[in-house]
Amino acid sequence: MSKVRVGIIGCGGIANGKHMPSLAKVQDAEMVAFCDLVIERAEAAKQQYGNPDARVYSDYHELLRDGSIDVVHVCTPNDAHADISIAALEAGKHVLCEKPMAKTAEDARRMLEAARRTGKKLSIGYQNRYRADSRFLKEACRKDELGEIYFAKAHAIRRRAVPTWGVFLDEEKQGGGPLIDIGTHALDLALWMMDNYKPKAVLGRAFHKLSQNENSANAWGPWDPAKFTVEDSAFAMITMENGATIILESSWALNSLEVDEAKVTLCGTKAGADMKGGLRINGEENSRLYVKEIELSSGGVAFYEGTSEDPGELEARMWIDAVMNDKELVVKPEQALVVSEILEAVYESSRTGKAVYFD
Structure with missing residues (x-):
């Protein structure tokens, strides 16, 4: 074609x-x-x-x-x-x-x-995989620079940024709130970095604590409590078959000053990494602790030749290239399915008050 x-x-x-x-x-x-x-x-x-x-x-x-x-x-x-x-x-x-x-x-x-x-x-x-910090960190994980990643945090926290347009607040249309909207990005990044798609158990809780407040401060204006049928925040602990553990946090409205969206913290046997205030790698060398801050504004190997650093554009280019030239997909449906299975388990755990176990 x-x-x-x-x-x-x-x-x-x-x-x-x-x-x-x-x-x-x-x-x-x-x-x-x-x-x-x-x-x-x-x-x-x-x-x-x-x-x-x-x-x-x-x-x-x-x-x-x-x-x-x-x-x-x-x-x-x-x-x-x-x-x-x-x-x-x-x-x-x-x-x-x-x-x-x-x-x-x-x-x-x-x-x-x-x-x-x-x-x-x-x-x-899942366009956040195409960000410069995500690409760098994924390559470090691929090269085993962090070692075995046995603990991770998936961050998707907004202080007050509830989307008030469209059907975002409609549970019937969307299936949930911040967990399925932005938590899904953070969880996808964590699983992708760890290259671990075998969950064992999920214990989670979704909250409706701030959603019923009237005239709330919000990035897009006050929400209508009568239409806010999804959770305002949700949190979970996910254990994997190999024992690795992920803490997943998501919110559209939360009394927190720690605001991070579509970011991860990784802890491995050789080093750790986080995306707070830029990409940082931490570890120990010659009996000394170190923190390495990665400069991402210039240089580096192009993820896709001749493109800008815009994640959405990179996603589109690599997707079209995969179709035209029958190349491997960056985001595989098998991976996205596991994300959906875990998200659903969080909601089920919240409803039942019990952990959800995978076969």
Whole structure:
């Protein structure tokens, strides 16, 4: 194929904030179809990002009937991820689905089965893997510079930044709040760095402590307590089959001055690392402790030749390259499924007050 022909399903916030502007910078891709339940949003997306012959739909089934479309980006609320992605895979399209993989782990498993059955590529939009600090730290882990990573923290803490638009506060549409929204990014980074996808047990708790406050200070204005049906914060301890332990923390509203989003702390037998105030490596050498701060603003080996350092753009470029040249995916659906399974276990543990054990 000379260019990968892309259809966008869901032309709301994440499509406009990441997917479409990133794809517009990829020379080997062109956006040829746009679908949204609100047809005006699809029309606006076509005007800004579409090629001259781009088509607009309000029904994604009609978009999928276009045999000339190679790739579909699924940018809808979480409850629609599975059905749309599966339909797209079965229609012969490769699929990049926005995170999380699905609202439920069972839906995520259905997506993985569809990808295997159809032989089409399926990836999930965990763009924080493409950040410069993430790439550097992953390479250090790959080279075993930290040794065995047996303890980690996955950070996704906002002090007061509750998204008040769209369906973020709707549990039925999203499946949860900050845990499934931003905690998913932090957990994905931790598992990826550790290269450990075998959970044993999860003990977690989701809280509804600040969500019912009236006229709260918030980055995007006060939320409506009557519409805040998801948790405002959630925390968990995850133990892996090999004994490694991960502490997962997430919040949209929390009385904390430690604010970190999509970051990890890693503790290994040879060294440790964290992303607080930049990327730092710590350890012991010649009977002395050291802290090494990594300069990421210049130099280094390009993750993908000729690109900027924007994670969304790198995600789009490497995804399109994987489709065009049948390359290995950066984010594999098998990995994203484990993230969804753990997130679901946290919610279940919170509901039952008991630990959830994996077979």
